[in-house]
Amino acid sequence: MMTTTHILGYPRVGEKRELKFALEQYWKGATDVKELQQVAAGIRKKNWSLQKNNELSFATVGDFAWYDHVLGTSLLLGHVPKRHQRGFPDLDTLFRVGRGQSQASCGCSGEAASDMTKWFNTNYHYIVPEFTADDKFELSWTQLFDEISEAKQQGHNVKPVLLGPLSYLYLGKEVEEGFDRLALLPRLLTAYQAIFTKFEKLGVEWVQIDEPILALELEPKWLDSFKLAYQVIRSDVKVLLTTYFDSIVDVLPTITKLDVDGLHIDLAAAPEQLNDVVKALPSQWVLSAGVINGRNVWRANLHGKLNGLRDAKQQLGERLWIATSCSLLHSPVDLDLETKLSEETKNWFAFAKQKVAEVSWLSRALEGDEKAVEYCAQYSQPIIDRELSTWVNKASVQQRLAGLNANDAKRSAVYAERAHHQKEVLQLPLLPTTTIGSFPQTSEVRQTRAAFKRGDITSAQYKTAIQGCIQDTVKRQEEIGLDVLVHGEAERNDMVEYFAENLSGFQTTQFGWVQSYGSRCVKPAIVVADIEREAPMTVDWTCYAQSLTEKPMKGMLTGPVTILCWTFPREDVTRETITNQLAFALQDEVSDLQAAGINIIQIDEPAIREGLPLKTRDHAEYLDWAVNAFKVSAASAKPETQIHTHMCYSEFNEIIDSVAALDADVITIETSRSNMELLNAFEAFNYPNEIGPGVYDIHSPNVPNVPDVEWIEQLIEKAATRIPVERLWVNPDCGLKTRNWQETETSLKHLVEAAKRLRTTLV
Numbered sequence: 001m002m003t004t005t006h007i008l009g010y011p012r013v014g015e016k017r018e019l020k021f022a023l024e025q026y027w028k029g030a031t032d033v034k035e036l037q038q039v040a041a042g043i044r045k046k047n048w049s050l051q052k053n054n055e056l057s058f059a060t061v062g063d064f065a066w067y068d069h070v071l072g073t074s075l076l077l078g079h080v081p082k083r084h085q086r087g088f089p090d091l092d093t094l095f096r097v098g099r100g101q102s103q104a105s106c107g108c109s110g111e112a113a114s115d116m117t118k119w120f121n122t123n124y125h126y127i128v129p130e131f132t133a134d135d136k137f138e139l140s141w142t143q144l145f146d147e148i149s150e151a152k153q154q155g156h157n158v159k160p161v162l163l164g165p166l167s168y169l170y171l172g173k174e175v176e177e178g179f180d181r182l183a184l185l186p187r188l189l190t191a192y193q194a195i196f197t198k199f200e201k202l203g204v205e206w207v208q209i210d211e212p213i214l215a216l217e218l219e220p221k222w223l224d225s226f227k228l229a230y231q232v233i234r235s236d237v238k239v240l241l242t243t244y245f246d247s248i249v250d251v252l253p254t255i256t257k258l259d260v261d262g263l264h265i266d267l268a269a270a271p272e273q274l275n276d277v278v279k280a281l282p283s284q285w286v287l288s289a290g291v292i293n294g295r296n297v298w299r300a301n302l303h304g305k306l307n308g309l310r311d312a313k314q315q316l317g318e319r320l321w322i323a324t325s326c327s328l329l330h331s332p333v334d335l336d337l338e339t340k341l342s343e344e345t346k347n348w349f350a351f352a353k354q355k356v357a358e359v360s361w362l363s364r365a366l367e368g369d370e371k372a373v374e375y376c377a378q379y380s381q382p383i384i385d386r387e388l389s390t391w392v393n394k395a396s397v398q399q400r401l402a403g404l405n406a407n408d409a410k411r412s413a414v415y416a417e418r419a420h421h422q423k424e425v426l427q428l429p430l431l432p433t434t435t436i437g438s439f440p441q442t443s444e445v446r447q448t449r450a451a452f453k454r455g456d457i458t459s460a461q462y463k464t465a466i467q468g469c470i471q472d473t474v475k476r477q478e479e480i481g482l483d484v485l486v487h488g489e490a491e492r493n494d495m496v497e498y499f500a501e502n503l504s505g506f507q508t509t510q511f512g513w514v515q516s517y518g519s520r521c522v523k524p525a526i527v528v529a530d531i532e533r534e535a536p537m538t539v540d541w542t543c544y545a546q547s548l549t550e551k552p553m554k555g556m557l558t559g560p561v562t563i564l565c566w567t568f569p570r571e572d573v574t575r576e577t578i579t580n581q582l583a584f585a586l587q588d589e590v591s592d593l594q595a596a597g598i599n600i601i602q603i604d605e606p607a608i609r610e611g612l613p614l615k616t617r618d619h620a621e622y623l624d625w626a627v628n629a630f631k632v633s634a635a636s637a638k639p640e641t642q643i644h645t646h647m648c649y650s651e652f653n654e655i656i657d658s659v660a661a662l663d664a665d666v667i668t669i670e671t672s673r674s675n676m677e678l679l680n681a682f683e684a685f686n687y688p689n690e691i692g693p694g695v696y697d698i699h700s701p702n703v704p705n706v707p708d709v710e711w712i713e714q715l716i717e718k719a720a721t722r723i724p725v726e727r728l729w730v731n732p733d734c735g736l737k738t739r740n741w742q743e744t745e746t747s748l749k750h751l752v753e754a755a756k757r758l759r760t761t762l763v
């Protein structure tokens with residue numbers, strides 16, 4: 001008897017982002033829905049065939065999404081925000097909810113998209129379901145059932161995947177006051193019953209129901225709702241209750257009482273849970289062991305995994321299934337496409353396609369197939385060898401890290417003293433004005449960078465072009481009248497990629513794209529070795545910019561935690577170790593910038609909050625090392641060198657202590673959308689250093705988006721009721737690279753004018 005094997009989902013973008021391009025053509029009106037459907041059907045067909053060719057037991061269906069799978073679930077349930085309802089929902093309804101509707105396209109005042117937020121602790125974003133008290137749920141969207149039939153016609157043994165009712169409710173939000181979305185559960189369950197009836201009719205044997213919220217620390221009212229919910233939706237279809245991203249050991253007593261037929265656990269995120277789960281597993285259930293990491297790019301050590309599973313296999317026999325830890329949505333598609341990796345490096349990785357094969361080989365080896373056992377050993381050798389490679393383990397980096405102590409994280413003076421020095425050196429006015437770093441990136445700038453990367457222009461030509469941009473940016477800032485200038489980041493495609501390319505220890509790929517949301521994909525670099533700064537990374541550009549002006553020029557670095565969060569980490573060292581290596585590299589950059597005469601240096605940490613572990617009880621440990629790493633980066637700054645940091649999100653309350661512990665001299669944050677409400681946290685806490693609450697919302701979908709002087713004034717006045725005016729800065733709430741010059745210049749002029757007016761009236 002064969003071991004049952006499956007994956008939790010496969011990337012839907014296509015190996016060369018075919019879906020992205022097809023969507024964008026369709027949105028532009030360049031193609032019709034038929035052409036779009038064709039591309040999508042092609043991707044699905046390929047994905048299912050791959051699973052079959054690797055002899056997986058099931059083809060997973062329902063993982064395809066036009067924009068996002070949570071949004072797809074909303075459509076399946078006929079749950080569309082009222083403002084987007086126009087008769088029977090179709091594909092355009094779905095896109096309207098995901099992307100909003102512009103004035104031009106509807107001839108009305110335009111309708112906002114639903115909010116988007118992060119899918120647990122991944123870099124994928126989902127469209128947040130909006131709940132009101134009178135919401136109804138009604139099957140009105142047949143995509144899932146059509147795809148089941150489509151896969152069956154292609155000869156597959158189908159296992160549909162469906163987001164579970166409790167996770168669906170939990171991940172949404174109430175959009176009116178005074179009701180609790182959990183009250184909608186009974187109505188929602190009726191819709192789920194109807195889905196199961198359809199599954200029965202379609203002859204589905206197993207369904208994968210994703211309830212990832214079980215890995216959170218759920219409030220009792222949510223946890224207690226599971227029992228009844230799974231009783232209500234019980235049918236003849238077998239249910240594999242699916243969890244991922246963290247351990248579910250805490251809630252095993254609840255889970256094991258549910259009316260389901262099996263459990264999937266994530267053994268990449270939480271390998272230690274295996275024994276407890278095996279012990280507690282009801283005797284008729286299957287256990288799907290998620291051993292192949294769906295969230296990273298590394299080849300699995302199949303040999304090691306095989307040994308780790310032997311006991312469970314012994315105890316469970318055929319009831320042990322082999323799977324990926326989570327959906328492969330979070331890993332790039334196909335390593336075979338990479339033509340620029342060295343043979344050695346290529347043997348370290350496995351993307352989605354390769355991971356499907358890993359599932360297959362591992363299961364065969366587990367059954368005792370000699371050939372497979374041998375293959376697993378051989379396959380694992382490159383990553384075992386890698387751990388001993390001197391190219392990966394750099395003695396100098398490791399020595400420095402071994403010596404890391406409390407002093408490495410310490411500035412040489414406390415804030416009050418530093419502030420005093422900085423005042424003297426910088427001579428800034430009250431309410432100093434600045435920006436967050438990037439300025440509009442025109443297509444010309446992008447083309448220049450691309451041409452240089454391709455080797456079409458020489459480095460001298462490239463340098464001249466970028467210097468031209470810097471000149472232009474500095475001149476415009478002087479004309480606007482800003483107090484602290486920036487060079488504008490024209491040399492950066494992306495704030496993390498730039499540092500990954502300039503530090504040793506990273507590997508970049510050609511096609512390693514991962515969906516972020518909708519048609520948007522990111523291509524994170526991979527940390528492959530100990531990280532080292534071989535040469536200064538930003539000093540030339542920054543000093544060139546400083547040479548053009550008398551005003552202080554702010555150096556611009558990306559912080560260690562953000563670089564960690566937005567790249568694929570190594571799996572052989574901890575996240576903390578990687579972050580500390582980055583911190584030392586950045587510390588050296590800070591030293592060099594200040595030695596070259598740069599007196600203000602910003603170390604961006606927009607990702608510090610998203611790196612938080614899923615369980616609150618694990619937060620403190622993470623924040624401890626994350627804060628420490630930031631402090632190490634900043635520690636070489638002399639008292640008179642002013643360190644800024646920047647974060648762009650609005651929920652600070654839970655991490656405000658840690659934000660303060662960064663001890664940056666100035667922090668710039670996002671507040672304009674929340675109308676300064678965010679400052680409550682800073683006020684209640686009595687934030688000790690300087691703050692620049694954003695007064696120009698650069699993420700606004702309105703184009704152009706130009707706040708007027710009075711609007712900015714009242715925001716600053718509001719801020720001044722909470723933060724002493726001597727410690728307030730005036731700035732936009734994020735980088736300006738996505739806006740255009742005209743809007744940017746007008747807005748910044750308003751911002752400068754508002755600051756000037758308040759300098760006389762506020763004191």
Ligand code: GLN
Binds near residue numbers: 436556604646647737
């Ligand atoms: N310095 C970066 C910029 O201005 C910060 C971007 C960010 O916070 N995401 O683009």
Ligand code: ZN
Binds near residue numbers: 436606646647733735
């Ligand atoms: Zn930002």
